[in-house]
Amino acid sequence: MNLKIALFGIAKEIVGQPELALNFPEGQPVHQLLEQLRTDYPALRQLSSLAVAVNNEYAEDTQLLQERDEIALIPPVSGG
Amino acid sequence: MIHIDLTDQPIDIAAALRSVEADGAGAINTFIGTVRNQSTGRPVVRLEYEAYDSMALHQLRKVAEQAAEKWPMVQKITVVHRKGTLYIGDVAVVVAVSTPHRAESFAACQYIIDTLKQVVTIWKKEFYQDGDVWVAAHP
Numbered sequence: 001m002n003l004k005i006a007l008f009g010i011a012k013e014i015v016g017q018p019e020l021a022l023n024f025p026e027g028q029p030v031h032q033l034l035e036q037l038r039t040d041y042p043a044l045r046q047l048s049s050l051a052v053a054v055n056n057e058y059a060e061d062t063q064l065l066q067e068r069d070e071i072a073l074i075p076p077v078s079g080g
Numbered sequence: 081m082i083h084i085d086l087t088d089q090p091i092d093i094a095a096a097l098r099s100v101e102a103d104g105a106g107a108i109n110t111f112i113g114t115v116r117n118q119s120t121g122r123p124v125v126r127l128e129y130e131a132y133d134s135m136a137l138h139q140l141r142k143v144a145e146q147a148a149e150k151w152p153m154v155q156k157i158t159v160v161h162r163k164g165t166l167y168i169g170d171v172a173v174v175v176a177v178s179t180p181h182r183a184e185s186f187a188a189c190q191y192i193i194d195t196l197k198q199v200v201t202i203w204k205k206e207f208y209q210d211g212d213v214w215v216a217a218h219p
Contacts, residue, residue, distance in 0.1 A: 008130055008131075008132050008203055009130055009203030009214050009217070010214040010217040013214075047217055047218065048217065053132075053135055056134055056138040070134075072132055072135065072201075074201060075217055076216040076217050077197070077198070077199065077200060077201055077202060078197070078203055078204040078214070078216040078217075079129065079131075079136075079173070079196060079201075079202030080161075080172070080193055080197040080200075080202075
């Protein structure tokens with residue numbers, strides 16, 4: 001399936017674009033996506049945290065991803 | 081009862097305070113976060129806040145709702161966060177809470193700003209004379 005992943009902050013800088021289109025096996029969990037992204041972009045491993053959001057909620061590592069999910073990569077937040 | 085906003089315009093502090101006025105409220109507590117001129121000893125020239133808007137609004141509301149659950153006597157809550165380019169002294173965030181008595185509005189206000197900084201999808205980039213850094217990105 002094709003996933004679109006929205007990128008923000010330093011994750012956007014590391015990947016070099018605001019959105020990533022990725023071919024990803026159907027029904028895989030969030031931690032597999034993180035593993036693949038960290039392999040493709042090793043600088044992501046240097047961040048103090050990296051989360052995945054699905055449909056505006058923080059996702060658990062074991063949550064399974066679906067093609068129509070709104071997915072975003074969340075580097076350490078620093079609002080306020 | 082809960083008012084949330086994310087804006088690229090200067091925050092109107094007086095309007096935020098008015099929005100939490102309530103007949104049952106004997107206390108209004110406000111936190112105002114402003115841009116300071118240095119960070120870990122380096123002079124800061126300006127900041128840029130980048131937001132994942134839909135999730136930031138959703139998470140801001142969730143944090144405010146959690147506060148209203150923890151302190152059921154809360155009358156009204158307003159949270160306004162700025163995005164875009166800010167300079168020294170600019171207001172980055174306003175949290176305002178009204179409650180019948182002061183203890184709860186202090187507590188709820190602190191809970192909201194502390195939790196906001198942990199979960200809300202807004203990122204701050206500090207610009208110095210000689211470079212820039214995404215805050216909190218690296219250990």
